[in-house]
Amino acid sequence: MIEGMPLPATDDPLDREFWSKARDGKLxxxxxxxxxxxxxxxRPMCPHCQSENVTWRDDPGTATIWSFATPRxxxxxxxxxxxxxITVIGALDSDPMIRIAGMAVTGADDAFTGLTAEDVEIxxxxxxxxxxxxxxxxxxxxxLGPRI
Amino acid sequence: MFKDKTAIVGIGETTFAKNLEESEFQLACRAIKAxxxxxxxxxxxxxALSCYTYEETPEFxxxxxxxxxxxxxxxxxxxxxxxxxxxxxxxxxxxxxxxANVGVVWRSRKRGSPTKRLWAGVNSVVTDHWKWTRPQGLxxxxxxxxxxxxRYMHEYGLKREELAxxxxxxxxxxxxxxxxxxxxRALTLDQYMEARMxxxxxxxxxxxxxxxGAIALVLTRSDRATDCAKPPVYIHAFSQGMTxxxxxxxxxxxxxxxxxxxxxxxxxxxxxxxxxxxxIDVAQLYDAFAPLVLFSLEAYGFCGRGEAGAFAAEGNLRxxxxxxxxxxxxxxxxxxxxxxxxATEAVKQLRGDALTQIEGASTCLVTSCDTTPNGALVLxx
Numbered sequence: 001m002i003e004g005m006p007l008p009a010t011d012d013p014l015d016r017e018f019w020s021k022a023r024d025g026k027l028x029x030x031x032x033x034x035x036x037x038x039x040x041x042x043r044p045m046c047p048h049c050q051s052e053n054v055t056w057r058d059d060p061g062t063a064t065i066w067s068f069a070t071p072r073x074x075x076x077x078x079x080x081x082x083x084x085x086i087t088v089i090g091a092l093d094s095d096p097m098i099r100i101a102g103m104a105v106t107g108a109d110d111a112f113t114g115l116t117a118e119d120v121e122i123x124x125x126x127x128x129x130x131x132x133x134x135x136x137x138x139x140x141x142x143x144l145g146p147r148i
Numbered sequence: 149m150f151k152d153k154t155a156i157v158g159i160g161e162t163t164f165a166k167n168l169e170e171s172e173f174q175l176a177c178r179a180i181k182a183x184x185x186x187x188x189x190x191x192x193x194x195x196a197l198s199c200y201t202y203e204e205t206p207e208f209x210x211x212x213x214x215x216x217x218x219x220x221x222x223x224x225x226x227x228x229x230x231x232x233x234x235x236x237x238x239x240x241x242x243x244x245x246x247x248a249n250v251g252v253v254w255r256s257r258k259r260g261s262p263t264k265r266l267w268a269g270v271n272s273v274v275t276d277h278w279k280w281t282r283p284q285g286l287x288x289x290x291x292x293x294x295x296x297x298x299r300y301m302h303e304y305g306l307k308r309e310e311l312a313x314x315x316x317x318x319x320x321x322x323x324x325x326x327x328x329x330x331x332x333r334a335l336t337l338d339q340y341m342e343a344r345m346x347x348x349x350x351x352x353x354x355x356x357x358x359x360x361g362a363i364a365l366v367l368t369r370s371d372r373a374t375d376c377a378k379p380p381v382y383i384h385a386f387s388q389g390m391t392x393x394x395x396x397x398x399x400x401x402x403x404x405x406x407x408x409x410x411x412x413x414x415x416x417x418x419x420x421x422x423x424x425x426x427x428i429d430v431a432q433l434y435d436a437f438a439p440l441v442l443f444s445l446e447a448y449g450f451c452g453r454g455e456a457g458a459f460a461a462e463g464n465l466r467x468x469x470x471x472x473x474x475x476x477x478x479x480x481x482x483x484x485x486x487x488x489x490x491a492t493e494a495v496k497q498l499r500g501d502a503l504t505q506i507e508g509a510s511t512c513l514v515t516s517c518d519t520t521p522n523g524a525l526v527l528x529x
Binding site: 009066067068085099102103 | 274279280281283285286291295296298347349400
């Protein structure tokens with residue numbers, strides 16, 4: 001979708017469940033199969049109980065902005081072409097310790113170009129959405145809710 | 149076992165420039181030879197080598213070019229900006245433990261060309277932890293630090309006018325340092341406030357230089373150090389630091405992301421040190437980005453949490469302030485060599501021959517990058 005954009009590997013056994021569900025437009029969060037603690041980004045072992053048992057819990061994908069950045073040139077050409085854009089870190093309502101980066105999108109067509117720092121604020125509500133960027137990758141993006 | 153058992157006895161620097169003709173290999177050799185000459189130690193005496201994992205000149209090439217003898221200890225400290233104090237500390241440990249006798253640490257880097265910037269080499273398929281931020285638009289280190297700075301501003305009310313003082317204070321020191329890349333360029337608060345944003349709230353002047361050069365240091369046992377050509381600078385305390393749940397640069401996932409790896413490093417550093425924060429005369433704080441200086445001031449205990457902006461704005465980072473910081477101009481205004489110039493400036497201050505000499509300086513804190521696994525040193529004369 002964006003020429004030259006770096007894309008995540010989506011076939012790693014560690015996190016392919018995330019990317020598989022992402023292609024279906026659903027957010028799942030890795031959680032410990034024993035103690036149940038959620039963790040992000042995915043990793044092989046639970047840092048709380050050292051279990052290697054993994055589950056993936058469905059998450060409604062509502063969140064608030066923990067922080068954000070507004071990158072400006074000089075950037076990689078792929079990103080320079082889409083400025084101004086904003087990357088937000090969304091803290092999930094279900095577990096605010098789970099913080100997921102994604103571009104902020106707006107409008108009926110979920111456009112990410114055209115947003116500036118004045119359009120967002122920390123604490124603003126978000127809803128996750130997945131945008132297909134290649135045949136095997138849908139990236140998480142954040143739809144902006146109303147300013148608080 | 150460790151405290152004051154080793155000393156920095158030689159420092160060497162190449163020319164600093166936006167673009168140098170020589171290769172990183174050539175520059176490394178030149179800086180190491182200069183450091184050995186400064187110490188009055190022959191290359192054949194060197195038996196320990198330490199560098200960064202990001203260093204691209206291999207140890208064997210350096211050793212066989214400079215003419216070192218048999219080497220007994222080889223070490224690398226992780227990453228780039230976080231590695232400097234670790235690389236020095238590892239050498240000091242090997243010497244204090246009796247494994248090695250004379251150690252050399254170096255950093256050679258050509259970064260002036262835009263193609264040399266780390267982020268310019270972002271792969272088209274991202275397989276490691278960067279997959280969770282780079283495709284999402286956090287492409288460069290400045291974007292990653294902007295996220296933390298924005299959050300810090302939200303929590304503590306830091307103003308851009310306060311943050312500006314970091315760049316302004318470093319530039320003032322650089323104006324007194326002919327080697328500094330920004331020696332000839334004055335910087336005013338108005339210029340800072342009107343500068344273009346690179347990643348809001350970070351503007352051009354909050355970013356380190358892109359530059360070429362190399363720096364080396366020579367360490368040896370304290371009882372050997374007093375025979376060297378220059379006065380020894382003793383390594384009093386050392387620690388590395390990495391907080392629980394740390395993630396490199398994009399450290400957004402711990403319970404308190406603004407409690408950076410510097411906090412872990414600082415607690416263990418001061419635990420070992422007879423010299424406390426109140427006893428530090430001058431500091432060299434890693435400054436690839438201006439906010440890292442503020443974060444480090446708090447982590448190392450020079451002011452309370454959320455108070456670093458006001459501390460800086462009161463003029464405390466300048467000559468005559470409570471804690472002069474980055475007195476050669478630092479990474480923002482002298483040279484960006486992943487912090488190695490901070491170590492050589494510390495040595496100059498404690499030898500008493502710095503260009504902006506802090507009167508009576510007898511203790512200096514040197515730190516590495518706040519937002520990566522890092523390290524710090526307490527040095528004294």
